[in-house]
Amino acid sequence: MTPADLSRTVLHAVRRAVDEGALRAPVPAHARVERTRPGGSGDYACAIALQLAGPAALPAREVAALLRDRVAGAPGIGRVEITGPGFLSFTLDASAGAGARAARVREIRELGLRYGRVTTEAGRLHRLHHPREVRAAVVAQSVARLLRTQGGRVSVGCTGAPDPRWQELRVRTGPRHAPGESAAIRPVPAGATAAGLLDRLGRDAALWGLLRPAAHDHAPLGDDLLVQGESNPLFLVRYAHARARALVREGARLGVTGAYEPSADVPAPALHTALADHPGVLAAAARRQAPDRVARHLEAVADAFFDFHDATPPLPAGDEKPSAAHRSRLALAEAAGTVLAGGLFVLGISAPPHL
Known part of the structure; x- marks a missing residue:
């Protein structure tokens, strides 16, 4: 069960409680579910009871109890507890883990780059505007892509005359006075022009350098962004994607088709967790207008992909016969490559199949 699955389950419980008359409060558009912090209880936590307590005129723990009774026993959930002032803490059902992991890999492979995209912002228009500065323009365009992954409509406008070379960074301007929620995008300036960055770093490295740091941090834009080695996170992310694609091609040549089977569950917890977190990362990055969160997630x-790759090679070696284990590993590798490509797309960075 993914955070998105848990969110839907919680919202369904809220609707049930409202329909049954046990809870008098508006049903929120979404329920935020996050991993439990170190030392906390369970695998995930949700604060929706605290959000509903005011409108419902009930103590938060009482609201949490109403929801717990309607969530307990849902597929994939082992235990639900009420912690603190009214948090719902979920412990997943370990016995259902293999099936959930298989379902997630199938979902990623079926949806492709659409994995993690939702419609919670459908019909909502966001108007972003930024000064005539290259980093602000690039961040605004990436935030627009993130909001679109949530179903939102976005216009991007520049408060000054656009830099003629921004187009090479896929920065587009939109109507300056479109209706909708307005937000100013003002990260720490890059201290460089689009022309200077493009000529020295090229498009992809320039975009990564501008987007990877948090907006309130200085953007390091040195030549280390061009290093073809593990010390360069951009190279590592793109190489992981290229390696995943190479495995799929080689699997096809060997007649090994990726198909994740619960009976051949792959012991790669870090990678499974990272793939499951992808929808939540997109949602949080869109909500906070923080594409740097996507870069760090990639x-x-x-990192998790290479750990898995080294520990459990996806393809048979030598005279080894293809097995269900190889099919599951290959399917997991393909899913990882898909998530990497989707994240790079949100940042506007290419994901070449060969490096």
Whole structure:
């Protein structure tokens, strides 16, 4: 069960409680579910009871109890507890883990780059505007892509005359006075022009350098962004994607088709967790207008992919016969490559199949 699955389960419980008259409160558009912090209880936590307590005119723990009774026993959930002032803490059902992991890999492979995209922002228009500065323009365009992954409509406008070379960074301007929620994008300036960055770093490295740091941090834009080695996170992410694609091609040549089977569950917890977190990362990055969260998440996926790749090679070696284990590993590798490509797309960075 993914955070998105848990969110849907919680919202369904809220609707049930409202329909049954046990809870008098508006049903929220979404329920935020996050991994439990170190030392906390369970695998995931949700604060929706605290959000509903005011409108329902009930103590948060009482609201949490109403929801717990309607969530307990749902497929994939082993235990639900009420902690603190009214948090719902979920412990997943370990026995259902293999089936859930298989379902997630199938979902990623079926949806492709659409994995993690939702419609919670459908019909909502966001108007982003930024100063005539290259980093602000690039961040605004990436935030627009993130909001679109949530179903939102976005216009991006520049408060000054656009830099003529921004188009090479796929920065587009939109109507300056479109209706909708307005937000100013003002990260720490890059201290460089689009022309200077493109000529020295090229498009992909320039975008990564501008987007990887948090907006309130300085953006390091040195030549280390061009290093073809593990010390360069951009290279590591793109290489992980290229390696995943190479495994799929080689699997096809050997007649090994990726098909994740619960009976051949792959022991790669870090990679499974990173793939499951992808929808939540997109949602949080869109909500906080923080594409740097996507970049850091891609680094985590790449690191986990290489750990899995080295520990459990996806393809048979030598005279080894293809097995269900190889099919599951190959399917997991393909899913990792898909998530990496989708994340790079949100950042506007290419994901070449060969490096």
